[in-house]
Amino acid sequence: MSPHIMTDHTAHAAPPHPAPPAEKPVWTLEGDTNTPQLVLRGAWTVQSGGMAPFPTDGLAQGRDHNTLTFDTQGVTGWDSAFIAFLWDVKQAAGHAGMQFDPQGLPASAQRLLALLPDAPASGKAANHKPAPLLERVGGKTLSVLNETGTVTELALETAQGACKTLTGKSGMRLKDLASDIWNAGPSALLIVGVVNFLVGAILAFVGLVELRRFAAEIYVANLVGIACAREISAIMTAIVMAGRTGGAYAARISTMLGNEEIDALQVFGIPVSSYILLPSILSLGLMMPLLYIYGTIIAIFGGFVVSVSMMDISPLGYLNTTFDGIALREFVFGFVKSFFFASFIALAACRVGLQAGRSAADVGIAATRAVVIGIVGIIAMDAVFAVMATALGI
Template sequence: MIDPVPPPPTAHVERVEGRIRLRLAGRWRLDQAIPQVSEIAVLIDRASTEGNDGNKSANTASQAPELQFETSALSDWDSAMVTYVAGVERLCAERHLRCDPSALPEGLRSLLEMARLTAAPEQNPHDRGPSFITRIGLDIVDLVRSTGEIMAFFGEGAIAVRHFLAGRARYRRSEFWVIIQEAGADALPIVSLVSFLVGMILGYIGDQQLAQFGARVYVADLVGLATVIQMGALITGIVLAGRTGAAFAARIGTMQVNEEIDALRTFGIPPMEFLVLPRMLALILMTPLLTLYADLLGILGGAFVGTVAGGLTLTAYLVQTQGAIGWNHIIQGLISGTVYGAIVAASGCLRGLQCGRSAAAVGEATTSAVVTAIVFIVIAAAVLTVIFDAIGLSG
């Protein structure tokens, strides 16, 4: 039995009851010779003119031009049909005709809606964009909106911590220990390298200046105090911001793109408890330990310079360091490290949850998480220094 030849795609324009009707029939697929939109442009203009100059009844004269579709004879279609109808809609918009797509197949209407949402707006080459005042206003609006989101984030975080303390927080314990390993043990190599080199830099700078006064032994005081009070915690926070905070934002942002976070909410699992809480706890626990480790490596870096370039013995250097550093200095560093760890975790998780629904948005969220963490770490360092001095802890 020979299969019947599918009818070719056709488009016919007619005037019915004061409205323009576009009859679409046949098989509208890419392997067919699809009619061009320009072919019906003249027919639409003619039908519109006939409606205005022909039978001028009271109803017809009062109605604005409108185009409707007739698809009862449509046998099959694919994206070729979508492209054609989209072109017809643009043609109607140019001629100020209302286009009624209600008679089109439901799937076709859905594809047309998606095409409208994803279509890039046409840019006028002479359009210079918003003015300077407009940009400032938009930035202020974004800042206010971002402030509200940050406050909501910390509010939900406080509720999650309360549930954790009450033993009712829902998160996977196994994932918590994996995060601790990633944020703690896996960060030791980069923290070791950076801390040791920064200690060497401080040692060289101090040795060059103190050698003019014959006081090279005080290089140990300079390196030890600077590292324990601030540099160890600062190095650890910045390293974790670029390493762990970025990973948090990328992972949660990818889950946002894949709609996994929406699935968690559907199942009644708060993302704040399941995703944010274990990461916050892991960094708050690991950052002080990494800070102590960074302090040790920074002091060893200064000791290397003091013994090689300064001519000091290792014993003399370590004894001088021990005499300069007190428990109050160590406490300052631990407090700072804990605050920096919380900032890194909050920045990474917040930007991840704020991520858009595209792959490009994940990269933007990752970059924003690192920048946000570093900026707030520097601000926190300045604020904590003033607070420690005010309460006498730095004395």
């Protein structure tokens, strides 16, 4: 007779007395060492205490190659606690070298038990001895060189696509380029203007406080003009665009990666570099130098407002001093730096976006990494430009 599960069925009418508590689950190992049988009785539920684990040495008396069978005719009910107990029994049988025969179990319990793994998951791997220092340094160096080569290849593909744009043979859509130009240019005028105005005003205020000690207040116009045209406006504009546009590029590309839009483009044979990356990089490269010029003018105006309001000088005299003290090469130098800053920000943001994962959390991580890499890279590039300008006498 096949085993079955006995359950109590209550009538619809309310019983005159409260229902008796469920019988506690009990198991006994019967039979001899050649034919062991595990007899189960009671209600194997969580409420009745069926979560007690089976001892790992409960089948230690068994012999190898014997088969463990079950008798569940006395089971009055069961839930997930019964499956957990049977899984423990299965592990103990494996350790004792016995075969686990689930035929005596309820059919539904057999199906649930079959979904569980044969063995528990392995614990945390043992800590390996760290690699030697030279090996770690070599691995990091190779990783950096590989990433540099990938970014360089991406830059070359973008430059090639930009050249093809002049002949109308690139895969870039003019609609995408126009949209990116608007987002990277006119949409950023307000924040770039506010930041540069405040920076110019602060620089003029600090310069006035110090130069007043030497009765050289008029030279604050030269200080604000040269500092903003050569360094401050280019750096501040690049930092603003790294946080505003660079993070947006990385988030957009990582979102497309998560939505499998990048995969779809690759399946159809559409180059990602020309269809997605080229409009982003080209638009920022075109707009950043113009934003630098705009930011420099606004910064000089901020210094003008503070200086005219705090010292006895006519507005015309301040402007004449500013234009006489700033050479054209200062604007050219800042203009060239802005272009390289823009190219670096766009390339880094696009590369980070392509490296991102496919979850929603990875989008935020990619945007954060793009902003951090962009800002750190801008400062590092500005240091390189400063050394080059000193060496060239600019």
